[in-house]
Amino acid sequence: MARLSAETMAQARELMSLYPDSRSALVPICHLAQAEEGWLSPEAMEEIAELMGLAPAEVLGTASFYEMLRTEPVGRYMVSVCTNIACLLNGAYELVEHAEERLGISVGATTPDSMFSLEEAECIADCDRAPCLQVNHRFFGSVSDERFDNLVEDLASGRLEHDVPPHGVLCRVRRQGGLAVPAEQVRAERAEADRAREERAAAAQAEKS
Amino acid sequence: MALTDVAPIVTARLRHPDSHTLERYLATGGYAGLRRALRMEPEQVAEEVNAASLLGRGGAGFPAGRKWSMLRKAPVRYLVVNGDESEPATFKDHLLIERDPHGIIEGTLIAAYANQVAQAFIYVRGEFALGLERMQTALNEAYENGAVGRDIFGSGFSVDIVVHPGAGAYICGEETALLESLEGKRGFPRIKPPYFPAAIGLYGEPTIVNNTETMANLPWIIQHGGHAFAALGEGSSTGTRLFALSGHVRRPGNYELEMAKTTFRDLIFAPVLGGGIRGGRQLKAFIPGGASAPWFGPDKVDLPLDQDAVGKAGSMLGSGSVIVMDDQTCVVRAAWRIVRFFYRESCGQCTPCREGSGWVEKVVRRIEEGSGREEDLDLLLDMCDNISPGLSWPPQQTTICVLGPSIPSSIVWAIRMFRDEFLVHIKEGACPYG
Ligand SMILES: Cc1cc2nc3c(=O)[nH]c(=O)nc-3n(C[C@H](O)[C@H](O)[C@H](O)COP(=O)(O)O)c2cc1C
Ligand code: SF4
Ligand code: FES
Numbered sequence: 001m002a003r004l005s006a007e008t009m010a011q012a013r014e015l016m017s018l019y020p021d022s023r024s025a026l027v028p029i030c031h032l033a034q035a036e037e038g039w040l041s042p043e044a045m046e047e048i049a050e051l052m053g054l055a056p057a058e059v060l061g062t063a064s065f066y067e068m069l070r071t072e073p074v075g076r077y078m079v080s081v082c083t084n085i086a087c088l089l090n091g092a093y094e095l096v097e098h099a100e101e102r103l104g105i106s107v108g109a110t111t112p113d114s115m116f117s118l119e120e121a122e123c124i125a126d127c128d129r130a131p132c133l134q135v136n137h138r139f140f141g142s143v144s145d146e147r148f149d150n151l152v153e154d155l156a157s158g159r160l161e162h163d164v165p166p167h168g169v170l171c172r173v174r175r176q177g178g179l180a181v182p183a184e185q186v187r188a189e190r191a192e193a194d195r196a197r198e199e200r201a202a203a204a205q206a207e208k209s
Numbered sequence: 210m211a212l213t214d215v216a217p218i219v220t221a222r223l224r225h226p227d228s229h230t231l232e233r234y235l236a237t238g239g240y241a242g243l244r245r246a247l248r249m250e251p252e253q254v255a256e257e258v259n260a261a262s263l264l265g266r267g268g269a270g271f272p273a274g275r276k277w278s279m280l281r282k283a284p285v286r287y288l289v290v291n292g293d294e295s296e297p298a299t300f301k302d303h304l305l306i307e308r309d310p311h312g313i314i315e316g317t318l319i320a321a322y323a324n325q326v327a328q329a330f331i332y333v334r335g336e337f338a339l340g341l342e343r344m345q346t347a348l349n350e351a352y353e354n355g356a357v358g359r360d361i362f363g364s365g366f367s368v369d370i371v372v373h374p375g376a377g378a379y380i381c382g383e384e385t386a387l388l389e390s391l392e393g394k395r396g397f398p399r400i401k402p403p404y405f406p407a408a409i410g411l412y413g414e415p416t417i418v419n420n421t422e423t424m425a426n427l428p429w430i431i432q433h434g435g436h437a438f439a440a441l442g443e444g445s446s447t448g449t450r451l452f453a454l455s456g457h458v459r460r461p462g463n464y465e466l467e468m469a470k471t472t473f474r475d476l477i478f479a480p481v482l483g484g485g486i487r488g489g490r491q492l493k494a495f496i497p498g499g500a501s502a503p504w505f506g507p508d509k510v511d512l513p514l515d516q517d518a519v520g521k522a523g524s525m526l527g528s529g530s531v532i533v534m535d536d537q538t539c540v541v542r543a544a545w546r547i548v549r550f551f552y553r554e555s556c557g558q559c560t561p562c563r564e565g566s567g568w569v570e571k572v573v574r575r576i577e578e579g580s581g582r583e584e585d586l587d588l589l590l591d592m593c594d595n596i597s598p599g600l601s602w603p604p605q606q607t608t609i610c611v612l613g614p615s616i617p618s619s620i621v622w623a624i625r626m627f628r629d630e631f632l633v634h635i636k637e638g639a640c641p642y643g
Contacts, residue, residue: 026393067377177352
């Protein structure tokens with residue numbers, strides 16, 4: 001049974017403590033878990049459920065709603081070609097055809113060596129560089145057929161290792177800093193500040209009249 | 210021309226390649242707005258935003274100051290910044306998140322102080338990997354700098370911000386779906402009423418949801434005053450706004466323009482802006498406010514970029530994205546692709562949206578592929594009428610959220626404007642543009 005690393009578990013606990021209700025950390029934790037194997041295995045989801053005090057079905061129920069959370073394995077590099085309106089107007093479907101040919105797979109499939117998966121994406125908000133695509137959610141714009149071929153080569157040879165981490169790795173920056181006191185304390189202090197402010201306002205009002 | 214006279218507000222520092230760093234942010238006047246706000250009473254800060262008549266930049270265009278005033282007396286409140294940008298052809302928040310994360314954080318802090326909120330969340334679209342890294346880095350820097358956290362800048366005010374990643378779902382941009390998502394659930398929109406975020410929001414508590422660009426305007430408004438902001442633009446369309454221009458123009462991109470002072474013609478054709486249609490072609494149609502908006506023909510090109518004017522003309526300025534189609538565009542295919550988007554992104558709660566989008570997509574695809582029938586056009590209009598009765602603008606709503614009534618826009622207006630072209634597809638079984 002696959003086990004999430006101690007590091008991931010520690011980060012997951014940290015995430016849970018950030019929210020007034022720890023369930024809010026579910027999607028961020030799914031991202032973390034996905035970074036380990038590139039997808040969310042049933043074992044990983046079970047472990048998340050156990051950690052968060054949820055039923056495994058609740059984890060799957062949430063995870064299955066979101067495109068980015070994969071409940072089946074994908075290639076090391078997920079190539080997502082946008083075909084939405086601005087990209088369509090700029091040759092996106094021709095690019096998809098080229099991608100299928102170059103990778104030797106159709107949309108929705110993964111190469112036999114598990115290196116590349118190909119999908120059609122909805123608008124990725126990079127429309128001024130249409131046609132554009134993402135590889136593991138890293139942007140590549142104004143993609144000609146030639147640029148696509150070069151990109152595939154660079155990825156396969158590991159030249160883009162840093163720019164494009166393996167599938168599932170999202171935000172590599174960890175949170176530092178925080179309130180350092182419980183939110184309840186902040187709220188109590190705020191109530192006090194509110195009262196003081198109201199008194200000031202009342203005093204100002206009294207002065208006027 | 211009034212195109213370049215006004216100094217930019219939200220893109221001011223983007224000419225620096227390192228605009229996302231704290232160093233550059235401080236060197237270009239960063240966090241001065243927050244410091245100033247902290248010396249004012251929270252009500253005064255809110256009053257400045259009211260005076261600015263800052264319209265929300267997320268699509269619906271509701272005045273931010275008015276939204277805030279609904280919350281003045283509520284006990285526990287949250288502030289949620291909507292950075293889920295996924296409306297097709299909208300790419301302005303993406304720019305701000307990657308290139309000016311501190312500006313968004315400073316705006317968020319000003320809004321938190323004005324509303325005395327102790328906990329804010331910045332919900333960033335999951336696909337923005339670089340944006341998430343930049344935003345988290347900026348937040349870490351802001352903590353270290355004392356701008357966020359305990360007793361910020363020695364003011365006695367404490368506030369925490371959490372950067373929260375989405376995971377790929379257009380519907381989570383809708384504010385109540387976003388709150389569900391933030392609670393760790395599927396992104397199902399809630400029924401309004403009663404679930405207006407200002408009344409029953411995150412964890413059932415009163416909550417403010419504002420767009421990223423809305424936040425990014427706040428430091429300037431506090432620095433220069435609400436009236437200075439309101440002096441820009443015209444009528445209810447105040448300040449400047451980011452317009453995302455895409456499609457068949459020579460110079461697609463984000464342009465920050467004074468509201469209402471520029472026309473669609475300027476945006477599309479001015480050499481310093483869109484630069485005209487590519488390849489010497491002609492303008493066939495454009496969509497003025499994101500894929501959900503009804504289409505306009507060349508006859509509407511002289512309308513100003515003004516929320517009310519566009520609304521009166523039968524569409525919306527929406528998310529501020531303008532999609533340009535040249536005279537060789539197959540409108541059947543364009544309309545099909547937009548409907549397919551809504552079909553794929555419908556959350557499935559409401560029958561007219563879930564079933565309707567699928568049926569409309571199927572019939573338009575049939576026409577596009579050359580096996581349509583003449584009756585299909587009336588069938589399509591009829592199906593659209595079932596989704597949004599009357600096929601008018603603003604649309605009637607039979608669904609929980611307005612994704613439903615957005616489905617007919619592209620199809621209905623494409624048929625109304627280009628019925629002949631649909632008929633050619635049907636009669637010849639092929640597209641006249643190959
Ligand atoms: C289907 C749908 C998608 C939406 N997507 C977004 C979005 O990506 N970003 C956004 O700010 N607002 C989006 N909105 C609007 C939000 O519901 C909300 O009105 C907005 O975030 C409020 O911010 P504002 O008042 O600052 O504009 C969407 C609305 C709908 C119905
Ligand atoms: S209108 Fe569509 S997207 Fe909105 S709640 Fe209903 S089914 Fe979901
Ligand atoms: S339409 Fe392709 S990135 Fe927006």
